Amino acid sequence: MSAVLDHPAHPAHPAHDDHHDHGAPAGWRRWVFATNHKDIGTLYMLFSFTMLMIGGVLALIIRAELFQPGLQFVNPELFNQLTTMHGLIMVFGAIMPAFVGFANWMIPLQIGASDMAFARMNNFSFWLMIPAGLLLASSFFMPGGAPAAGWTLYAPLTLQMGPSMDTGIFALHLLGASSIMGSINIIVTILNMRAPGMTLMKMPMFCWTWLITAYLLIAVMPVLAGAITMTLTDRHFGTSFFNPAGGGDPVMYQHIFWFFGHPEVYIMILPAFGIISQIVPAFARKRLFGYASMVYATSSIAILSFIVWAHHMFTSGMPVTGQLFFMYATMLIAVPTAVKIFNWIATMWQGSMTFETPMLFAVGFIFVFTLGGFTGLILAMAPIDIQIHDTYYVVAHFHYVLVAGSLYALFAGYYYWSPKWTGVMYNEKRGKIHFWWSLISFNVTFFPMHFLGLAGMPRRYADYPMQFADFNAIASVGAFFFGFAQVYFFIFVILPTMRGQGEKAPQKPWEGAEGLEWEIPSPAPFHTFETPPKLDMTATKIIA
Amino acid sequence: MMKSIFNKLTGLMLAASAWAGTALFSAAHAVSDLAGGPSVNQLNLQMPATKIAEDQAWLHWFMLILCTVIFVAVFAVMFYSIWKHRKSVGHKPANFHESVTVEIIWTIVPFVIVILMALPATKVVVAMKDTTSADITIKATGMQWKWGYDYLKGEGEGIGFISALDADQREMSNNGGPKAGEVVNDYLLKVDHPLVVPVNKKIRIITTANDVIHAWMVPAFGVQQAAIPGFVRDTWFRAEKIGDFYGQCAQLCGKEHSYMPIHVKVLSAEDYSKWVAVEKVKLAAKLDDPSKVWTAEEITERGAKVYAANCVACHQANGKGAGPIKPLDGSAVVLNADKNVQLSVLLNGRVALGMPSWKQLSDTEIAAVMTYTKNNWSNKTGQLVQPADVTAARK
DSSP: OHHHHHOSSOTTOTTSTTSSOOOOOOTHHHHHTOOOHHHHHHHHHHHHHHHHHHHHHHHHHHHHHHTSSSOSSSOHHHHHHHHHHHHHIIIIIIIHHHHHHHHHHHHHHHHTOSSOSOHHHHHHHHHTHHHHHHHHHHGGGSTTOSOOSTTTTOTTGGGGOOTHHHHHHHHHHHHHHHHHHHHHHHHHHHHHOOOTTOOGGGSOHHHHHHHHHHHHHHHHHHHHHHHHHHHHHHHHSOOOSSOGGGTOOHHHHHHHHHHHHHHHHHHTTHHHHHHHHHHHHHHHTSOOTTHHHHHHHHHHHHHHGGGOGGGGGGGGOOOHHHHHHHHHHHHHTHHHHHHHHHHHHHHHTTOOBOOOHHHHHHHHHHHHHHHHHHHHHHHHSHHHHHHHTTBHHHHHHHHHHIIIIIIHHHHHHHHHHHHHHHSBOOOHHHHHHHHHHHHHHHHHHHHHHHHHHHTTOBSSOSSOOGGGHHHHHHHHHHHHHHHHHHHHIIIIIIHHHHTTOSSBOOSOOSTTOOSGGGGSOSSOOSSOOSSOOOBOTTSSSBOO | OHHHHHHHHHHHHHHHHHHHHHHHHTTTOOOOOOTTSOOTTOOSSOOOOSHHHHHHHHHHHHHHHHHHHHHHHHHHHHHHHHHHSBTTTTOOOOOOOOOHHHHHHHHHHHHHHHHHHHHHHHHHHHHHTOOOSOSEEEEEEEETTEEEEEEEESTTTTOEEEEOBOHHHHHHHHTTSSOTTOOOTTTTTOBSSOEEEETTSOEEEEEEESSSOEEEEEGGGTEEEEEOBTOOEEEEEOOOSOEEEEEEOOSOOSTTGGGOEEEEEEEOHHHHHHHHHHHHHHHHHHOOOTTOOOOHHHHHHHHHHHHHHHTHHHHOTTSOOOTTSOOOTTOHHHHOSSHHHHHHHHHHOBGGGTBOOOTTSOHHHHHHHHHHHHTSTTOOOOOOOOHHHHHHHHO
16 A cells, blocks of 8 residues: 555656646545545545454453353443444444455456546545444443444334434445445446456456455345334334334344345455455466355345345244245255365365465465355254254354354455555565464454353354353464454554565565556556456457 | 164264263263153253154165265365376376266255155154144243143143243353362253153143244254244144253243253153152142232242242342342332332333343232342332232232
């Protein structure tokens, strides 16, 4: 980012002077009025890292409280607020915007487009996130504290919440609107602005996974908006959608929420699959195995994600046929996911691998994410789920797929593309320290949670029976180490690259990397591909 | 055959974990296994006490072993490749990047495997869902934050009581948990009135709730069912062992979510009959006559008990509340000369502020606790509330 930050109108830019562009505005105007996809991508990523830190602090307060049985630091009311806000902030504030940031930076570069299709809407969808983030983070200081109904916001508990529930709902509406605009932008960009020769089936996997994710977002964000709007009218305008006192149905809320919520978890993992599918071939120096089947597998996962939602509700009580249907459908998702894992391993097979930090995180992702995938399969079995539903087993499962999955892929992507963004190489040794530190502390934190869940410790508990004490203590220690690893990452890896400290990055720092982003200088000039590039047969190289 | 092996494995793992627990952490927390509840540093599901829980434990082992084998096989390939196909050992990249045959094979194989997994699970789902021909039917009502049990059908019909966490343990939690060296094996699992059922009888539990969604869960029985306000759901179990079994509310239900445990006492058929007989006598004796006129002393004494059982968790023994919880000591609502002000709060709650409705208490209990709060701590109103006042206000 350094070069981008300091010299917005890059001197190396060949078409600068004879173009109607007069250089980007400087100072704060550059960011507030940003319409450049690279600037907006940077903003998204800085925002999401800030939210990651806030959500992380909340998580550490939770783990500090759970270090020992008994209440030490927070009361149960505040504890529920912490778990709720940790979930909301991490899902909507950290993971989702980070992927949108990657999309903004990389999709135009990868398909040879000059910018995103709707540059001003792009600006708006980013700046909508700021008030939303402020509303979420500041809800702790409202009367009655932050929302405390869990990130799933189940009715009728939400009907008992204080005024912060309304600001929370408003914040989610804003984030939803932002996501929908971002998705429209991505779809239009990918479908209309590809360079000549960049056919859909030659597109980099990251673009493919984001195209599918964007459709998922457009399909389900309105569903969430509907659910929380009904909650809002139940709270204030006397309706009874979910309020049993007026004949409403709380289970209907769960159905609507999870109809959004299950595709949502794929929204958070599909772009991660895309990033991994770019990195593994680059460091194996071998083409991605089964490109077409990767596209089909991603689409199958997306389609299946719409018919599995009620596996989150096995204990809500549903007829035996319902339980069987959702069990089978959920287990079916294991098939396309397995295909993806096999493809990655087949890509590595007979390659010529090196293990720089992006590859380490990618391999770590495949290994640990698969573990989370298997616990997902175990949870999908309705009879087993009856015992471990809403226990720490579930907490372990979704952190294995969301932290070791999505977050690791984001880290991998950062290490892979930051030379292109900033023009300098990150420090390899520090990257490796960050990887091993994160991998070990992550497992120390979350692996014992499987045992806690199997033994029957329910989630969202501020205090617990003494028998659970040791594993909770281990998890808490691990969590603090994991948290510090990310502070280390920011101070010793991100900051130096942002300031331009480090070895100068070559145009293509990775020997085996392919794609248009490596055909332009590092750091990427402020404007790229102002005239569509001429591509070779594989659509990975510029020939004129 | 397979099942007995798995059961032995479970026993072994429990023993191993108990050993690990004592060896590693005995200094930190003096606690031992709780029969029918969690064991110290337990690694797997709780010891099953019903056929269904046994099937679930079997299924879990089946899945665990199958998944582990696949995991090890797949990652053996990956790590072999990482070991052999490195640039640093001079490996040159091959050129292949697709094979329809291979793709078809590794789509079909996982598909077959998940079908194999689903088959035994289907049998258990069907068995779990069959709540017909129960011997005893009990309604479990989730309330913020305790369980109400009503025996609807079968031996013991008509019995009903409220089951809440032991007040001392709740206090202990506020004070930072059990003190070092203090042995509380049933910490946060002890209730005032456990649910009592006979052994080897099919018990159908109907769940519902008064306020928000709760979940009735007893791991040893392999049972978890959400209790949903305005709706009824059901589940069942047939305990095969006599003893005490524990569970906790599994669905986030507000502030005291961690403090509404479930304790099921399984008795032999004779003991159960005896319990029912005693309970019926107590029930008759306990029936308060709502038209009775109480003296100030009598009703305050009764009120202190009601307070200790229901109010002390939030409003504290000193009546000062804590954090967002309003104090009662010196409260304008409590001191108000118009009894109906406080009465309306008790009957309707102030849900937005965290105060639930207490209308499930009897008229006598509400009158008693009101009189107590109006004349305790620094509150000296001298007001006396009679059950008849509550009866009138309910109309």
